[in-house]
Amino acid sequence: MSDLNKLTIAEARDALAKGETTSVELTEACITAIDASGALNAFVHNTPEKARGMAAAADARIKAGNAQPMTGIPVGVKDLFCVKDVPSQSASRILEGFLPQYESTVTQNLWDQGAVMLGKLNQDEFGMGSSTENSTYGATVSPWKLEDGVARTSGGSSGGSAAAVAADLCLGATATDTGGSIRQPAAFTGTVGLRPTYGRVSRWGVIAYASSLDQAGPITKTVRDAAIMLGAMASVDPKDSTSAERPVPDYEAALTGDIRGKKIGIPREYRIDGLSDEIDALWSKTAEMLRDAGAEVVDISLPHAKYALPAYYVIAPAEASSNLARYDGVRYGRRAKLGAGDGVVEMYERTRAEGFGPEVKRRIMVGTYVLSAGFYDAYYNRARKVRALIKRDFDQAYASGIDAILAPTTPSAAFALGSADSSNPVEMYLNDVFTVTLNLAGLPGISVPVGLNGQGLPLGMQLIGRPWDEGGLLNLAQALETAAGFTAKPPRWW
Amino acid sequence: MAITQDEARKVAHLARIAVDDADLPALAQELNGILHFMEQLNEVDVDGIEPMTGVEPMRLKRREDVVTDGEQQDLVLKNAPDAREGFFAVPKVVE
Numbered sequence: 001m002s003d004l005n006k007l008t009i010a011e012a013r014d015a016l017a018k019g020e021t022t023s024v025e026l027t028e029a030c031i032t033a034i035d036a037s038g039a040l041n042a043f044v045h046n047t048p049e050k051a052r053g054m055a056a057a058a059d060a061r062i063k064a065g066n067a068q069p070m071t072g073i074p075v076g077v078k079d080l081f082c083v084k085d086v087p088s089q090s091a092s093r094i095l096e097g098f099l100p101q102y103e104s105t106v107t108q109n110l111w112d113q114g115a116v117m118l119g120k121l122n123q124d125e126f127g128m129g130s131s132t133e134n135s136t137y138g139a140t141v142s143p144w145k146l147e148d149g150v151a152r153t154s155g156g157s158s159g160g161s162a163a164a165v166a167a168d169l170c171l172g173a174t175a176t177d178t179g180g181s182i183r184q185p186a187a188f189t190g191t192v193g194l195r196p197t198y199g200r201v202s203r204w205g206v207i208a209y210a211s212s213l214d215q216a217g218p219i220t221k222t223v224r225d226a227a228i229m230l231g232a233m234a235s236v237d238p239k240d241s242t243s244a245e246r247p248v249p250d251y252e253a254a255l256t257g258d259i260r261g262k263k264i265g266i267p268r269e270y271r272i273d274g275l276s277d278e279i280d281a282l283w284s285k286t287a288e289m290l291r292d293a294g295a296e297v298v299d300i301s302l303p304h305a306k307y308a309l310p311a312y313y314v315i316a317p318a319e320a321s322s323n324l325a326r327y328d329g330v331r332y333g334r335r336a337k338l339g340a341g342d343g344v345v346e347m348y349e350r351t352r353a354e355g356f357g358p359e360v361k362r363r364i365m366v367g368t369y370v371l372s373a374g375f376y377d378a379y380y381n382r383a384r385k386v387r388a389l390i391k392r393d394f395d396q397a398y399a400s401g402i403d404a405i406l407a408p409t410t411p412s413a414a415f416a417l418g419s420a421d422s423s424n425p426v427e428m429y430l431n432d433v434f435t436v437t438l439n440l441a442g443l444p445g446i447s448v449p450v451g452l453n454g455q456g457l458p459l460g461m462q463l464i465g466r467p468w469d470e471g472g473l474l475n476l477a478q479a480l481e482t483a484a485g486f487t488a489k490p491p492r493w494w
Numbered sequence: 495m496a497i498t499q500d501e502a503r504k505v506a507h508l509a510r511i512a513v514d515d516a517d518l519p520a521l522a523q524e525l526n527g528i529l530h531f532m533e534q535l536n537e538v539d540v541d542g543i544e545p546m547t548g549v550e551p552m553r554l555k556r557r558e559d560v561v562t563d564g565e566q567q568d569l570v571l572k573n574a575p576d577a578r579e580g581f582f583a584v585p586k587v588v589e
Contacts (some may be wrong), residue, residue: 101569198549212548241555242548310534321509328510330582332573344587349512361511365521366528368509369497379532384545386538391546425524426531442549467550 004029006168009225016072023072027055030074033169039494042163044137045087045120054116070232071114076164076173079120082205090207091125091135094355095333104205105237113232122160125357127209130431132159134359143167143490152414155185161219162189172220172229178213180435183447187409187460190449193219194226197467198442199244202237210319213439223478227251254471259479260294265402269305278453279408286461289483302393307386308437314383321367391441405464409447413457446477450484497525
């Protein structure tokens, strides 16, 4: 078999089961692809020797008849998942040299199934960003480069994961989504990105950004692969107090292809100024596709949708300022060089000034401000009340019989690297306008590639599901994937 | 409300992030831009609404009150920038 790195997880699994290939061969194909992908800057810590050992063990397991769905499948891991003795920095200088002495539950679950670790993937520092430019490793470049030669973003924060999957460097990748960081990069790269219900996947060992919003999920080439990979990542975890006590169902079995009678809501508040005409047209077209497949499409209202973005940019920085207080130069990571007579406060202040990038510092300081005495009620508590109203909007929509909501993932296609105005951070925040709402409500969402824009860049549509109904959501997403028939791949230039 | 340079300095100190005086005007301006964006929230009627604390009503998990982990001093200290004699070492804290 040739081009093994281009297989989907499902194809690779079936080929492994039939003995048509081995995990060692699959893994070598990915390592070769990664070695030639330096221009993308997607993989930032490669672990080829670890991968070869895991692949050999997976082959032995397949031979012994003990294979599980992810056995022998080579994957990439977003940098912020702690992997024992492998650099895990969340793309921050402040965690330079940090080697976790324990394993995140998500990666442990994958290794327990026999998945193969290829290395760590680039991201925005601590998940804060929409372009993977805020990284101590430098920006990831999207494999989608057009004839104009412009280097575009693969999105963020999971831009390394999305670029690696789109460029066939790995068969699937782990990612996390705090405000859209799985779905937006997937939409920008023509891949599938699934953010599960909050609590479905353990946060143990996932370097925290905003604890009430963070949730891990997969970025894959197909919806079926997302179902397979989520099944391996999700678990009930006593080490995470917010891990839900709900058994993990067989997501692949939920892919029946039958969506007749399902009710899809179209939120009228999402028709915002600044939405590209192409995306608006694609939105109508994809609604039509779901209708043709037997679903009922109805208009719904989410009246507080427009307040999701400002509420998010109060709550997420507030939680970040608390979570990131741990980086003090004492217990792990990088400590600034101190002068004679410098005390502990100088050590904290200089370590953090040198170790954090500008966007992370900005969010820590915004968070510090909104939590400070005198402003706590005006900003933080008000934002949490608005969050309750946003969740109520969704609760009411679902109570009225909606099965899922269809909306664009992003207001536009991928933008050029370096195009953001660094003096106006709010402009970059507007990228998250369609994705943050569901993080605030804790809901599952999936971005499915559905077409190319006039320039030839991929566009994604997002389905938002009922809490805990990832199976039903994946089934709808697969119906959309089938109807849209998106097969484009970026021509190789790297 | 607008953040002054003095307030920006105070926030930076509360966050334990060193900021040069020369950078304070730009910082104050950025923070003001972000806070202005947040002020949209003032349009929302939140009377009688409880602040949301979690996405699902969930009882905090409980377990037996027993030791389940520990005796890993070497692992705990392994990533420390400066560890001595089984402790994390820091610059002098008390004069």
